[in-house]
Amino acid sequence: MPQVRVLLFGLGDKAAGKRQLVQEIGPSATVEEVWRGLQVPGMESGTRDPADRQALLVLVNGEPIEYLDGWNTRLSDNDQITYLHKTVGG
Amino acid sequence: MIRKLSSQRVLNVDLSDGRVWSEELPLEDLVLYLGGRGLAAKILYERTRRGVDALGPQNLLIVSSGTLTGTNAPSSGRTSITTKSPVTRLYLKVSVGGHIGAELRYAGWDHLVIAGAASTPKYLWIHDGKVEIRDASGLSGKGTREGDSLLKEELADDEIQTAVIGPAGERRVMFSSILCSRYNSASRGGIAAVMGSKNLKAIAIRGRGSIAVEEGKPYYELASQMRHALAGDSGSDSLFNWGTAGSIPGLNEMGMLAARNFTATSIEGSEKLSGQYLVDEGYLIGRESCFACSTACHRYVRTLSDRWGRVQESGPELETVLALGSECGITDTDSVLVANEICNDLGMDTISAGHVISWAMECYERGLLDQTKTDGLELRFGNAEAQHELLRRIADRKGAFADLLAEGTRHASQEIGGESWKWAIQAKGLEQSAVDTRMAKSYALAFAVNPRGPDHLMTETFAEFGLSKEARDVIRKITGDEKYANPRLLEKRAEIVDWHEKVYAASEALGFCVFTSTAAFAVNPANMAQLMALGLGVPMDEDKLMLAGSRIVNIERCFNVREGATIKDDTLPWRMMNEKVPSGPNEGMITDRPVLDNLLGQYYALHGWDLKTGAPLLSTLSALGLVQVCGDVAVDG
Structure with missing residues (x-):
């Protein structure tokens, strides 16, 4: 079964909290499907809603999904997906 | 005193002979150049000559309120300070937040144009239509924090707004900064060295006047709509929650976090530099707003250990934690808060200060420098103690090595020689902020x-x-x-x-x-x-x-x-x-x-x-x- 590594930043009880897990995926799995399938204690359930997802920065192997196929980006074995809050300012 | 928003009243001060006079700029110019930064650029061009010595009396230091500053337009409290830079020898504008721009307008002026140089240390006291050039000998050598406190004590008013230079500005460090009422740093390009060259230690302002807009009701309704729209923008929440340093996790994961003088694009332990970590661990004890701003991106922080000394002051921005943290190979939160405070108190631009040291650290790691050349400092990446000591020495120009670094990376690399110019991350003489311009x-x-x-x-x-x-x-x-x-x-x-x-x-x-x-x-x-x-x-x-x-x-x-x-x-x-x-x-x-x-x-x-x-x-x-x-x-x- 193909696997992906999932990194979650600040989506649990701590803003800087970092979680890492390995998830098995089916053939042609997408970023969206992995997100919906996540079972992480303490993670904000509200962020599963499409509107709230606008506040998330999602990376596949460090690449923002905006440069890929968005939430429909298909995943391959050993990909790394990162979910974290969007931020601005310098 | 109520003045029109369309007023563009200039306060001219010549510190050489003590003359002070006011003038009103034409409304036509305000429409063409929008005021603030725009009119300041025009004034600088027209009232200086080619080749003017940036640290000479002929250079101007122009403090300009924004044209809508003083009203409730959202986040409209920025102030521009314009001059010729001593380090790039080119145009320099810095923008600073806080309340000083609004206070200047309430005191009766929209621009402050400072020329000349005083023979002894002075400060300007601008209050409700009056201007005094006062003796500042009691402030000489003081840090910006103490300078701010002493001014408030001397003027018996805690509500005054101040712009103070530290020892770095007095000694014309090429990346010295002006601290405005403790929280807001006017940095880049050695702006405070220009102020120091004029023997001007501080500006104190108090205004009790007000500003009247032409069409009040629709103006305030539109301003209110803009404020609500701003609150609903996806960027505003993160600025309030975590400040600008909230971008650290994303930059690290995207391989865009400048580290070790731009030789790495991520660093182990980067989360400890993040705005999120400051919140989680209790470093953050408050959020501060500039004039008319509801975003409140400024941090008020404290250290949690005594290892580097205790600090409870304004907190670091993203560029600060990059320059003083990851670029120097340091991810110790307390250390970065202390380094930030050293810079703010002594009056130094954290971006350039961090990068001149990260350049020196790379020189040391490559063997171009050793302790005989650094006045005894072991300048390896990650050595926070050496970084703090060097920051203090630079502000005081103490020792030959710190005195060299006080001139900035371009000059220092020319003196150290070898191929050190290749890792001097500067152009035009200014240290680059920590954005990786190879990708974007x-x-x-x-x-x-x-x-x-x-x-x-x-x-x-x-x-x-x-x-x-x-x-x-x-x-x-x-x-x-x-x-x-x-x-x-x-x-x-x-x-x-x-x-x-x-x-x-x-x-x-x-x-x-x-x-x-x-x-x-x-x-x-x-x-x-x-x-x-x-x-x-x-x-x-x-x-x-x-x-x-x-x-x-x-x-x-x-x-x-x-x-x-x-x-x-x-x-x-x-x-x-x-x-x-x-x-x-x-x-x-x-x-x-x-x-x-x-x-x-x-x-x-x-x-x-x-x-x-x-x-x-x-x-x-x-x-x-x-x-x-x-x-x-x-x-x-």
């Missing part, structure tokens, strides 16, 4: 043409990343297609930079924080123009506003051309153009000379600037109505 092409172009040197605080093109709907909308508006919201593309970069330059110039002239217009996007050229029209009772629309932005950009360019700048000065640090991104998602990327030349060619053509020299064409200045102002440096065409 609009940033690369914007940094190269930035009149004050390579940093993000003149034209930040964050929208090119396209990471929010609002950002992609901006890119679509500029280019016609959101597909150009990708920083690796070369197409349309000149257009993206051009638009941001004008919006930055207009935002700062009016007093808006650029976070509202180019990080969040709720404040835009259309509503800025509408608000200006309502507030001043003048004809203004989006096109006129952008045209005025273009005038500002062109005057600033002409200043540099007059000082001898050419196309060769529109460049990036050597490392950005010659060493590929070493690792991470952007591995192998680079903005090399041919790529930059391509971008510059597009940019000059779009601006109507000469492709060989980079100087504005006469036809360009004529179309902007600038021939009488700065046509003397134009190229025929």
Whole structure:
């Protein structure tokens, strides 16, 4: 079964909290499907809603999904997906 | 005293002979140059001569309130300080938040133009239509914190707003900064060295007047709508929650976190530098707002250990934690808070201070420096103790090595020699802020043409990343297609930079924080123009506003051309153009000379600037109505 590594930043009880897990995926799995399938204690359930997802920065192997196929980006074995809050300012 | 918002009253002070006088600028100029940064650029051009000594009495230090500052326009409290930089020897504008701009307006003036140099230390006391040049000998050598406190004590008023230089400014450190009422640092380009050269230790302001807008009800209704829109922008929440350092986790994961003098793009332990970590662990004890701002991105922090000393003061911005943290190989939170406070108290720009030390650390690691040359400091990456000590020595110019670094990275690399110039991350003499311009092409172009040197605080093109709907909308508006919201593309970069330059110039002239217009996007050229029209009772629309932005950009360019700048000065640090991104998602990327030349060619053509020299064409200045102002440096065409 193909696997992906999932990194979650600040989506649990701590803003800087970092979680890492390995998830098995089916053939042609997408970023969206992995997100919906996540079972992480303490993670904000509200962020599963499409509107709230606008506040998330999602990376596949460090690449923002905006440069890929968005939430429909298909995943391959050993990909790394990162979910974290969007931020601005310098 | 109630003054009209359209007033542009200038307070002139000549510190050489103590003369003080006021003048009113014509309304016509306010419409053409928008006030603030725009009028300051015009004043600097017209009232200084080519080759003016930046640290001589003929240079001017111009403090300008934003044109809408003092009203409830959202986040409109920014103040511009304009001069000729002693380190780049070119145009310099810094923008600072806080309350000092509004206070100046309430005291009766919109611009403060300081000329000359006092023979003994002085401070300016500006209050309710009165000006005094006072003895500051009791403040000499004091840090900015104590300076602020002593002024409030002497003037018996805790409500005054202050702008104070520290020992670094007094000793003309080339990256010294002015601290405005403790929280807000006016940094970059050695702005405080200019103030120090005038023997001006501080400015204290108190105003009890007010500002009247022309069409009150619609003005305040529109301002309120803009404030609500800003609150709903996806960028505002993160600025409130975590401040600018909230971007650390994303930068690290995207391989864009500058580390070890730009030799790495991520660093182990980076989360300890993040704004999120400050919140989680209890370092953050408050959030602070600038005038008329509801975002409150400033931090108020404390250290949690005594290892480096106790601090409870204003907190670090993103660029500060990068420069004093990851760029020096340091991820100890307490250490970075202390280093930030050393810089703020002694009056030094954290970006340049961090980068001059990260450059020295790389020299040390490569064997070009050793303890015999560093006055005993073991300057390895990660050595926080040595960093703190060196910061203190630089501010005091204590010892030959610190005295050398106080001149900035360009000069220091020339003196140390070898190939150290290759890892001196500077152009035009200014240390680059910690954005990796090898990957992001609009940033690369914007940094190269930035009149004050390579940093993000003149034209930040964050929208090119396209990471929010609002950002992609901006890119679509500029280019016609959101597909150009990708920083690796070369197409349309000149257009993206051009638009941001004008919006930055207009935002700062009016007093808006650029976070509202180019990080969040709720404040835009259309509503800025509408608000200006309502507030001043003048004809203004989006096109006129952008045209005025273009005038500002062109005057600033002409200043540099007059000082001898050419196309060769529109460049990036050597490392950005010659060493590929070493690792991470952007591995192998680079903005090399041919790529930059391509971008510059597009940019000059779009601006109507000469492709060989980079100087504005006469036809360009004529179309902007600038021939009488700065046509003397134009190229025929």
